[in-house]
Amino acid sequence: MLRTHTCGELRKTDVGKEVILAGWVHRIRDHGGIIFLDLRDRFGITQVVVSSENEKAYEVAASVRPEYVVQVKGVVRERPEGLTNPRLATGDIEVHALTFVVLSPSELPPFEIEGRKEVDESLRLRYRYLDLRRSKMQENLMLRHKAAQSIRRFLTERGFVEVETPFLTKSTPEGARDFLVPSRLNPGSFYALPQSPQLFKQLLMVAGFDRYFQ
Structure with a gap:
């Protein structure tokens, strides 16, 4: 299992649960014997704590850099009083790592x-x-x-029906110049990007679709 929760999901009500998180390493703070790591996915950020007492996890965590993709299995703990982060939805908790795995290393981002x-x-x-x-x-x-x-x-x-009309069609020159697309199967022939879906709208109306959108 890649993860049990997202990085923006955990709250005080989850304290004591064993969870699995996966995401990008956002920030790392090594305080000597304990590493604080912000783990990020598109749902949010969760602080992960890795202690040197857990030698294997600590060794791996000490080697990662920003934008490494990692998976962390750990236990949700309430943050000590005065160390909460009100700017984060997960700012009242942290995950104490049991295992720490690098899924994909990253070069230094530009x-x-x-x-x-x-x-x-x-x-x-x-x-x-x-x-x-x-x-x-x-x-x-x-x-x-x-x-x-x-x-x-x-x-x-x-009562409208969503219909996707063709993006490539026969050239129908009007006021503007057509944007032509060569046909691979018929050399020397071209498709054109429709200047408007007018012809297809008329076909739909005649067919009985009096309300459509795309």
Whole structure:
């Protein structure tokens, strides 16, 4: 089993439970004999504590770097008084590691995932998979997802049907220049990106679909 809980899920009510977490190493703080590690996934961050008394887990934890993908099995404990973190949903608890496994090592990232410095856009686009790990980008995607779901729900409740019309079709020159796509199976022939779904809308209307969206 990869994980039993996400990194944004655990609360005080989970204290005493044995859990398995998996995610990216966000930050590491070695206090000599005890390592504090922030483990991150798209749901949040959980603090993991690895003690030198657990020699095997401690040795592995001491070797990891930011953005390593790791799996931690441990017990949920309440954080000591005065050491809670109100900025985190999981800030009242921490996971004391029993086992610590590196699933995938990482090279040094070209920019900090949650750094305060502005990163050049061309660099972010070059390493888009890293850029999409940033909380701001994930929040943007989730907002877009929720907006699309809300629009779909609104239209569906009013009798609209979602239909995806073709993205490649026969060229139908109008006012604008067509964007042509060569056909691999028919050399010398081309598809075109439709300038509008007008023809397909008319086909749907004649077929009886008086309300549609895409």
